[in-house]
Amino acid sequence: MNRKELLKAIDKKYEAMGQNPDVHLSGLLHAEPMTYWDFAQVDALLGLQTQRTQLPDEMVFIMYHQINELLFKMILWEIGQVSHEENIEPDKFVKHLMRVSRYFDVLSGSFDVMGEGMDVDQYMKFRDTLTPASGFQSAQYRQIEIASTELINLIDMRFRDNIDRDTPYEHAFEHMYWQAAGKDFKTGKKNALLVNFEKRYKKELIDFMKDYNKVNLWTKFKQLPESYQKNVDLVNAMRHYDHTVNIDWVMHHYHAAAKYLDSGKGNAEATGGSDWHKYMHPKYQRRIFFPELWSEDELKNWGIDNIEGYKTLSEI
Numbered sequence: 001m002n003r004k005e006l007l008k009a010i011d012k013k014y015e016a017m018g019q020n021p022d023v024h025l026s027g028l029l030h031a032e033p034m035t036y037w038d039f040a041q042v043d044a045l046l047g048l049q050t051q052r053t054q055l056p057d058e059m060v061f062i063m064y065h066q067i068n069e070l071l072f073k074m075i076l077w078e079i080g081q082v083s084h085e086e087n088i089e090p091d092k093f094v095k096h097l098m099r100v101s102r103y104f105d106v107l108s109g110s111f112d113v114m115g116e117g118m119d120v121d122q123y124m125k126f127r128d129t130l131t132p133a134s135g136f137q138s139a140q141y142r143q144i145e146i147a148s149t150e151l152i153n154l155i156d157m158r159f160r161d162n163i164d165r166d167t168p169y170e171h172a173f174e175h176m177y178w179q180a181a182g183k184d185f186k187t188g189k190k191n192a193l194l195v196n197f198e199k200r201y202k203k204e205l206i207d208f209m210k211d212y213n214k215v216n217l218w219t220k221f222k223q224l225p226e227s228y229q230k231n232v233d234l235v236n237a238m239r240h241y242d243h244t245v246n247i248d249w250v251m252h253h254y255h256a257a258a259k260y261l262d263s264g265k266g267n268a269e270a271t272g273g274s275d276w277h278k279y280m281h282p283k284y285q286r287r288i289f290f291p292e293l294w295s296e297d298e299l300k301n302w303g304i305d306n307i308e309g310y311k312t313l314s315e316i
């Protein structure tokens, strides 16, 4: 656009808003020049690391969690662009899915920052100060799951037969797989991990479930033309994403947790208090976003030996 066209476009934009374009041009004249630290909000970002102990490695723990939350936000941003577009073009679907997938690859591939990046002795001390907080209470992680698949795929296996599309959201929420981390299903009693989490996020998450009920990634995929749904590259990308979130990341997380909790130093309990060996293993949870894209054998063996070198549940 040349200068004349630019000015014309500016006039058009502000006149459409009932604003005087000259005032905005004058505003531009007086505006501060843009800087890196302004657009990236560096000062605010670097002011968010508050240690609760004097142990230096607590800083690694805090910052890596924050990096995860930022990437979770990037993932939700991309899913949102698929979900909130009516009649999405297949190429746009693929573009955003690949972005989401790459971000989760980063998360999975970087988990050694946790496993190798902290002294066990320090971790075993500062975890006591942070109890009963747990990454389990990450609402964005739950949102990613809810935005990726149909709710039924996130319901605890034991209750799936009694839950369908007509089940009230509240009831579905009470039977999400993650309840197993802290709920006694016989008495309904929940541990502090869950009580605190739900007090803060339950309402928000139920609203989120309603929002994504018909626009989650799986539903959007099913709305693509059949040729795309059968396209090998796209199906592989969907499978890759499913595998990265529900096996790769889960196993990296599991092994990092085991390095500390099974170190023989301090007690082996999770800060959140779950029966974590069982709770965190994909073989037990069998979380799968897109079950229709896996063969019967792959489904049967989910989390058992899909990744070389990882332990099976029976070996724990």
Ligand code: HEM
Pocket (backbone or CB within 6 Å): 064, 065, 068, 069, 114, 115, 133, 134, 135, 136, 137, 138, 141, 178, 181, 193, 253, 256, 257, 258, 260, 261, 270, 271, 272, 273, 274, 275, 276, 279, 280
């Ligand atoms: C040494 C580092 C870590 C340890 C020992 C650890 C341990 C655990 C444990 C034991 C649980 C089960 C719930 C509980 O009882 O607390 C859990 C859940 C969880 N953690 Fe971590 N974690 C670590 C790092 C992280 C990081 C960096 C994140 C990134 C945000 C994270 C996110 C989560 C999430 C999302 C869950 C819930 C997963 C699910 O429901 O399957 N964790 N963690």
